[in-house]
Each structure stands twice: as structure tokens, then as C-alpha cells.
Amino acid sequence: MTLAALILTLVTAQRLGELILSRYNTARLLAQGAIEVAPGHYPLIVATHAAWLIALWIWGHDQDVNLLALSVFILLQACRFWVLATLGARWTTRIIVLPDASLVTSGPYRYLAHPNYAIVAAEIAVLPLALHLYLLALVFTVLNGLVLAIRIHTEARALAIARERQP
Template sequence: MSFASLILALVTLQRLGELVLSRRNTERLLAQGAIEVGAGHYPFIVLLHAGWLTALWIWGRNQDVNLAALAAFVALQGLRLWILAALGPRWTTRIIVLPGAPLIASGPYRYFPHPNYAVVVAEIALLSLALHLPVLALIFTVLNCAVLAVRIRAESRALSVSDWPRISTP
């Protein structure tokens, strides 16, 4: 197995693990009375990420690895973990709103409104560049930004509904 294949296997396992965690958290939140918002664009997010990973496996599995880009990608995993810790059981890959629940304003959310999306944009570019695939980095970064433009609008609307009282946590 090449070093690039090992990296791709680890990232693929990470993403699959996150889908399991997301499903579990989504089910718990829905059982507590939460609602999903903006579900119509979710299949495009899944398709985009599956397409990106598939493309990396097809064209990147035997590439040499750019260690600087890989190091930056690995550093982003620390931010990803910080985001997961800050959101805890409210982290999902969907937009799930629990009416009356406080907005998360701790961890990276204290400094930036959508840190997870910034991390994902950087991850898509950096892992592609780590495998010397600049065209894939460009294509999937542009596609991801287009999907995120829709998603961030939907999420911002969902979190600003005035009849859902909430407070910020310290």
C-alpha cells in the first residue's frame, strides 16, 4: 500500500465514522423535538464529498505526497476535533435545529460563525494538493463553495428564526 493510499484510507474511515456519529446525533436530536432545515441541498453535499474522495482514490492513490500540504491538512484535524467537542451531541452533517436550545458560542464558534465549513473548504484543497492534484483542488473547492453558499444561507435563516428563543453560552 502506498503512503497516499494509507492517507486516503484514514480519511475515508474518518469520514465514515463522522457519518455514523452524525446519524446518531441526528436521531437523538429529532427524538428531542428538533427539526431538519434545508434538507433539499443535503444530497448535493453528500455527492460532492463522495465524488471528491472517489476522485482522490482514482487519481491520487499512487501519487507522491507533498508533506507541507499534508502537515497543514493534519493540523486542520485539530480544529475539526475542537469543533466536534464544542458542538458535542449537536454536531451533525445536516442542519438540525432544536427549538429553545442555546446557540453554541464557545470553542471556535466564539471567534468565527461557521468554522466547520472553513475547515472543510481548506481540507478539500489541501488534501488534493498533498496528492499533487491541483485541478481536483480547484474543481472541488469551487463546487464546495457553491454548495456552502446555499447551506450557510439556509443555516443562518434557521438559526435566526425569532420564535425560537435561545441564549448564547459563554
């Protein structure tokens, strides 16, 4: 197995594990009375990320690895885990609003309104760069940017409503 294939195996396993965690957290939040906001765009997000991974496997599984870009990607994983740890049971890949719950303002949320999206945007660019797939980095950065524009606008509306409801 090449180093590139090992990296892609680990990233794929991580993403699948996160989907399982997200489904679990979503079910728990919904059972507590949370509501999902604008689920219609979610398949577009899943399709974009799945296409990114598939493209990386097709064109990157046997590529040499740029260790500097890989180091940046590994640093991004530490940031990703910081987000997950900060949100805990409230982390999900969907937009879920738990009525009367205070907004998270600790951890990376002290510095950015959407740290997870910034991290994901960087990952989508950096991992293809680590595999010398510059066109893939560009194409999926643009696609992800378009999807995130929809997502962030929708989430910002949901968070504004949640803030209005806070005591």
C-alpha cells in the same frame, strides 16, 4: 500500500465514522424535538464530498505526498476535532435546530460563525494539493463553494429564527 493510499484510507474511514456519528446525533436530536431545516440540499453535499473522495482515490492513491501540505491537513484535523468536541451531541452533517436550545458560542464558534465549513473548505483544497492534484483542488474548491453558499444561506436563516425564539 503507498503513503497516499494510507492517507486516503484514514480519511475515508474518518468520513464514514463521522456519517455514523451524525446519524446517531441526528436521531437523538430529533427525538428531543429538534427539526431538520431544508433537507433538500443535503444529497448535493453528500454527492460533492463523495465525488471528492472518489476522485482522490482514482487519481491520488499512488501519488507522492507533499509533506508540508499534509502537515496543514493534519492541523485541519485538529481543528475539525475541536469543532466536534465543542458541539458534542449537537454535531451533525444536517441542519438541525433544537427549539429553546442556546446557540453554541464557545470553542471555535467564538471566532467564526461557521468554523466547520471553513475547515472543510480548506481540507477540500489542501488534501488534493498534498497529492499534487492541483486541478482537483481547484474543481472541488469551486464545487464546494457553490454548495456551501446554499448551505450557509439556509443555515443562517435557521439560526436567525432560533435566535428570535431565545428568551
